[in-house]
Structures are given as structure tokens and as C-alpha cells.
Amino acid sequence: MAEKGFKRKLTAILSADVLGYSRLMRDDEEATVRNISSHRVLISDIVLQHHGRVVDSPGDNILAEFASVVDAVNGAIKIQEEIKISNKDTPQDRRMEFRIGINLGDVIEEEERIYGDGVNIAARVEGLAAGGGIAISGIVYDSIKDKVSLGYHYLGEQDVKNIPEPVRVYRLLTEPEDAGQMIDEEKPQSRTFRYAAFGAVVLTVLVVGALVIWNNYFRLQIEPASVEKMAYPLPDKPSIAVLPFDNMSDDPKQEFFSDGITEEIINALSKTDQLFVTARNSTFTYKGKPVKVKQVAEELGVRYVLEGSVRKSEDRVRITAQLIDATTGHHLWSERYDRELKDIFALQDEVTMKIITALQVELTEGEQERIWAKRYKGRLDVKLKGMEAASLTRKGTEESVMRWGQLAQEMVDMAPELAVGYGHLGWYHFFLAAMGKSPRENFKKAYELALKTISLSEYDGLSHGLLGNVYLRWRQHEKAIAAGKRAVELEPNGAQVHQYLGYILNYAGRPDEAIGYTNKAIRLNPFPSFWLYRDMGHIYL
Numbered sequence: 001m002a003e004k005g006f007k008r009k010l011t012a013i014l015s016a017d018v019l020g021y022s023r024l025m026r027d028d029e030e031a032t033v034r035n036i037s038s039h040r041v042l043i044s045d046i047v048l049q050h051h052g053r054v055v056d057s058p059g060d061n062i063l064a065e066f067a068s069v070v071d072a073v074n075g076a077i078k079i080q081e082e083i084k085i086s087n088k089d090t091p092q093d094r095r096m097e098f099r100i101g102i103n104l105g106d107v108i109e110e111e112e113r114i115y116g117d118g119v120n121i122a123a124r125v126e127g128l129a130a131g132g133g134i135a136i137s138g139i140v141y142d143s144i145k146d147k148v149s150l151g152y153h154y155l156g157e158q159d160v161k162n163i164p165e166p167v168r169v170y171r172l173l174t175e176p177e178d179a180g181q182m183i184d185e186e187k188p189q190s191r192t193f194r195y196a197a198f199g200a201v202v203l204t205v206l207v208v209g210a211l212v213i214w215n216n217y218f219r220l221q222i223e224p225a226s227v228e229k230m231a232y233p234l235p236d237k238p239s240i241a242v243l244p245f246d247n248m249s250d251d252p253k254q255e256f257f258s259d260g261i262t263e264e265i266i267n268a269l270s271k272t273d274q275l276f277v278t279a280r281n282s283t284f285t286y287k288g289k290p291v292k293v294k295q296v297a298e299e300l301g302v303r304y305v306l307e308g309s310v311r312k313s314e315d316r317v318r319i320t321a322q323l324i325d326a327t328t329g330h331h332l333w334s335e336r337y338d339r340e341l342k343d344i345f346a347l348q349d350e351v352t353m354k355i356i357t358a359l360q361v362e363l364t365e366g367e368q369e370r371i372w373a374k375r376y377k378g379r380l381d382v383k384l385k386g387m388e389a390a391s392l393t394r395k396g397t398e399e400s401v402m403r404w405g406q407l408a409q410e411m412v413d414m415a416p417e418l419a420v421g422y423g424h425l426g427w428y429h430f431f432l433a434a435m436g437k438s439p440r441e442n443f444k445k446a447y448e449l450a451l452k453t454i455s456l457s458e459y460d461g462l463s464h465g466l467l468g469n470v471y472l473r474w475r476q477h478e479k480a481i482a483a484g485k486r487a488v489e490l491e492p493n494g495a496q497v498h499q500y501l502g503y504i505l506n507y508a509g510r511p512d513e514a515i516g517y518t519n520k521a522i523r524l525n526p527f528p529s530f531w532l533y534r535d536m537g538h539i540y541l
Helices: 021-027 029-049 069-086 117-126 138-144 193-213 252-269 280-286 293-300 341-358 365-371 380-392 398-414 419-434 439-456 461-473 477-490 495-507 511-524 530-540
Strands: 007-018 052-056 062-066 098-110 113-115 134-137 151-158 167-173 182-184 239-242 304-313 316-325 330-340
Touching (some): 007 029, 029 069, 062 069, 069 138, 138 167, 293 304, 330 341
Antiparallel strands (some): 304 316
């Protein structure tokens, strides 16, 4: 049943954006803003001429609707023709090339805006269009194939984010000689030399274009979050939640890899006190669920949300990411990266810097050192083990702890010069002691490994937290408090280290101070484990 007060309708949806918009803005912001403004006017006029209306135009994105799919397709063709003409005298590196996606779907209309999967699919289909090209969903193809004289390049069934069923996608071939052609990517045809040659030309153009300017992450229109409905007041600095990146690989065993990418970005962002970063434990509660940005922002009390996906295949990795201002529903930036796996370190740094730049945060020298401290120093083999080890820390079973220790020892053996393996190994021994397995021996090993980790990497806040926890077990309260405060200084957005310090202060006989740190841990991690509430109960007791 439709919700009261909302109007539903079937409509043809056109979504368009600019290929390489981020690069254009980086190179010349003022010229790009002038250019996008003139293109908006051109596109709006053509939409109107084809009996449509522009629904919204945030940033470089334009969303329009039409009563007829034929009008939508003809309007899109006209838009690309006119933009091609306007680009004729523009230098290649300054041209605005739009991608257009068209879908036919059921939408909700509210105050002249439209929402729903129909809109989302149009945006995802748009991301599969080439620069200066048009892509359509299967339902649009079925509606126009006998009505419009065009050719088609069938891309097959595509898995698209947040849509449960695959979507058939076609690229339009609009030249007169293309009429009646069908290139089938899944079932290549070679009945004539002309057809094969045409397919080869198209493939060459696509490959060259991809290497030069391919940058097509999927944009979608998002319902804004309500500040009044947020579970927590917005902090007085930029606040962000990084959702678990979707594993788009065929192998479910690669989950640890996509989770690891997410955690590395969260860890880097957490090292500056100029941001408010929600803890991974809270954002990972949304893993595998079809949640909306609006819901995430309201439940976690943040303004910005980062989401994305990872596809790892042999020695290649594809990462897509988009940063959204949840209070407006607008994208601040979105990118797609195709890199060799060995470039994963630089790629994570690039994504982190894009977020920091988009949120207009200026880093101090100390923050820069902490954020860019290289945990793995280019050792991809060690990093992959570290990612798998990090994924085990959330499970909490005896089997996962034992596997964690095995991976940690392998990391130390592979790269004894790196701190990261010693850090994992130290926490492994601490957990063994906490589980009652040779506590005296394992607490001593945890202490030695914490010192070793800190000697190799002073900026490892969790190892200072480990040191504080060991000192507490030994009733060396002042040393425990000092280590806990150093951990919080290094990880100002670390829910875990705030929890550690609150725990230490309480058992050192300073519960009034412990309350503040424990409350901060809950704010940073709104969906914590029961341990955090247990700690708060002990403090109040």
C-alpha cells in the first residue's frame, strides 16, 4: 500500500552527469562552473522541447522525467548532438562530455521531486554509458525497439548497487548506418566482415576511452536526512560514517579484502581531531543490508556518508566510492578507480585525501604524519594478511582468535621490520590471557609486544591502549592512565581507545573522569557491543 500523502506514478527517467567532472573542477573551478551552468540551460531547453521537465540538478548531475520513453530517448539524442556541436571549438581537456542513462520505472513524487528504485536504476545505467553516449535499461529497450530507428550494444545483465535483481543494459548507437545493428557482448556475432570490423572499432574506442578518461561511478538522487530526526546532535565539526564497501567479486572469501579497505580508510580519517568519524563497529552493522543514506545519517548522527564497492580479480582491483552530504542528498564527489593490486596503498591514500579535501579540513603537520604513517610500507603480501586478521577481530570466537594469532605470527615472520604484525600479535596474547589461558605468561608477552610495536611506530594508538590495559592488570594505575591518554591523543576518533581509557580510569578509582570518555566512546560508536554498556554500568555503580 502506498504511504498516505505520497503520489506514485510510472515515468521515464533521464539521469545525466559529466565524465571527469572532478578533474575539470580541480584544473579550473571557475571555468567549470560557468561551463556547467551553460550546459544546464541547454539541456533544460531540450528536455522542455521533448515534453519533459528537469527535476533536480545538483552539482554536475541532471535528473529529468518524461511521460514517454520515446520522448526521453529522442531528447537524450538531441542533447548529445548539441553538446557535441558546442564542444567543437573547446580544447579536448576542457570539454564537458555527458553520460546519460534512461529507465522506465515506478516512482514516488513529493513536492516536484521523485524518488525510488526507478530513479536509482537510471543513475546506475548512466554510469555504464560512455562519455558523450546514452545507455538504457532493458525495459526502455523493450519499449522503443520497434519505434525508434537505432542500433544497440547489449552489455548484458548488470549487477547494480542496492538493486536486488540484475538489470539489462544497452548502449545506443545513433549514427544512421547503425540502424538495425545489435552488438551482443555476451554472444558475439561474426556473420559478416563488416559487422566484425564495426565491433572491433567500437571495442577499440571503448578501450582507448577507458584508458584516457574513464571515470564513471554511479550517481543517484538521494532523499535528504532530517537533522531534527537524528539520534544524536550533529558535532560542531564535519562528521562522517564510512559504510562497509560492497564485495563485488565472485568469490565470497574476498569479503575480508573489501572490509579491509573500509577499515583502512576509517583508521586514516580517525587520526585527525578536526573530523568526527563513526567507529567501524557501528557502520559495519549495516553490512549486507539495503539501507539508505538518510537512515544511516539519522541513526548515527552524521552529516556525510561514504559508500563504495570493491572488485578484486587476480592482480587487478576496481574501487568505486562516493561521498554524500546526507542533509542535502547531493554528491560531493564520486570516483571509480581501476588499478593494479600493487597500487592499493596509493589508492587508499588518494580516497582518504579526497574526503579530507571535500570536507575542507586543513591538516596540521602532526595529523599528516599520523594519517600517512605507512603501516605496510608497500608490502602487499603482509597487508592482505593484515586485512584478514582485522576481519577476525569482530568474531570473538576461540577459533577466530587462534586464526588471528596464526596470521599475526606470519606477518611478523614475513616482515619483522614492520610494526603491524607485532601489534596484532600483542592483542592476540592479551585475549588469550583474558580468556584464562596462562594469564601471567600471556600478559607479559602482550606487554613486550606492545613496547615493540610502539618502538617501530609511535603513532599506533591501539598499541598504547594495549599497554594501558596490561598496566591496569598489573595495578600500575598511573602508567595505565598515561598510556590510555596517549592512545586517545593519537586516535581522537577511536571509540575503542576512549572505551579503554574510561575503563582504566574507573578501575583506577576516578569514575567521574571515566564517564566522559565512555560517553564519547558511545557517541563515536552508537551501536557498540554490550561490553561498553557494561563498563558504563560499572562506572555508575
